[in-house]
Amino acid sequence: EILLTQSPGTLSMSPGERATLSCRASQSIYRNYLTWYQQKRGQAPRLLIYGASSRATGIPDRFSGSGSGTDFTLTISRLEPEDFAVYYCQQYDSSGITFGQGTRLEIK
Amino acid sequence: EVRLVESGGGVIQPGGSLRLSCAASNFPFGSNYMTWVRQAPGKGLEWVSLIFPGGATTYADSVKGRFTTSRDDSKNTLYLQMNNLRADDTAVYHCARVDSYFAFAFDIWGQGTTVTVSS
Numbered sequence: 001e002i003l004l005t006q007s008p009g010t011l012s013m014s015p016g017e018r019a020t021l022s023c024r025a026s027q028s029i030y031r032n033y034l035t036w037y038q039q040k041r042g043q044a045p046r047l048l049i050y051g052a053s054s055r056a057t058g059i060p061d062r063f064s065g066s067g068s069g070t071d072f073t074l075t076i077s078r079l080e081p082e083d084f085a086v087y088y089c090q091q092y093d094s095s096g097i098t099f100g101q102g103t104r105l106e107i108k
Numbered sequence: 109e110v111r112l113v114e115s116g117g118g119v120i121q122p123g124g125s126l127r128l129s130c131a132a133s134n135f136p137f138g139s140n141y142m143t144w145v146r147q148a149p150g151k152g153l154e155w156v157s158l159i160f161p162g163g164a165t166t167y168a169d170s171v172k173g174r175f176t177t178s179r180d181d182s183k184n185t186l187y188l189q190m191n192n193l194r195a196d197d198t199a200v201y202h203c204a205r206v207d208s209y210f211a212f213a214f215d216i217w218g219q220g221t222t223v224t225v226s227s
Contacts, residue, residue: 001169033211037153044202044220045145045153050213088153092212096166097143097155 002026004089006100012108019076021103023089028069030093036065036074039102040085048087049074081107110134110216112203117221124193128221130186130203135216138181141206143214144188146199154199157188158206171197193225 003026013019023034032052037045047056049065052072062077076083084107089100116128130142144156157167157177165177176189186203200222204214 031211035211035213037214039153044217045214046217047213047215050207050215051211054210056210056213056215086152090153090155090214096168097158097212099145099153099155102152 001096002029002091002093002098004091004098004100006087006089006103008103009101010104010106012106013079014108015079015081017079019079019083019105021074021087021105023067023072023074023100025070025072025091029072029091032068033092034065034067034072035090035092037088037090038085039088045088079105110205112205112216112218114201114203114218114221117201117223119224119226120193121227122194122225124225125189125191126193126223128188128190128201128223130188130218132184132186132205135205137184141208141212142179142186143204143206144177144186144201145204145214146201147220148196148199156201159186190223193223195225197223198225199223
């Protein structure tokens with residue numbers, strides 16, 4: 001089973017700032033099948049980025065994903081008030097699917 | 109509108125059984141992979157199971173041998189049969205559509221149904 005470790009656990013930032021969230025895998029991710037989700041309190045998760053760097057339909061271009069192999073990053077270029085939420089990375093391979101433990105992005 | 113709606117949650121005693129349903133609408137259900145994901149109170153997301161078009165399944169180690177995922181393509185419905193439930197199975201259970209063309213991302217989610225295992 002591939003373990004995903006997200007850092008930091010909590011990120012305190014202000015609107016307008018640039019946020020960088022990390023997701024590190026215990027082994028190389030198959031075909032870079034690394035996905036990012038956003039979850040707000042009381043809501044289902046929302047797909048943001050798939051295949052490490054492709055934005056899902058309707059996701060603003062301030063969200064971007066990068067990385068390959070074992071190290072991946074989600075960047076939010078200019079934080080909007082609605083971006084403060086919990087973010088999860090997730091990977092798929094034939095042995096199973098795993099999520100990272102999440103990064104909470106909070107308003108400073 | 110593409111939609112997933114879960115049902116069947118409730119309060120159940122340890123050792124009991126429960127079956128969850130996920131009704132899908134407005135997409136070709138039978139040709140899609142589908143998945144169950146759960147979230148314990150105050151915790152992160154945990155993948156539970158994946159079902160392929162045609163019915164093959166794979167499970168997280170934490171539920172293997174206790175949970176069974178199935179699908180009825182004629183009814184556009186996904187199921188999760190949960191047996192021998194334990195307190196640590198308490199969670200909100202979400203079904204989600206899996207986009208196998210886009211890195212097996214979970215692109216559509218239901219709002220979830222709550223399962224509480226308690227005596």
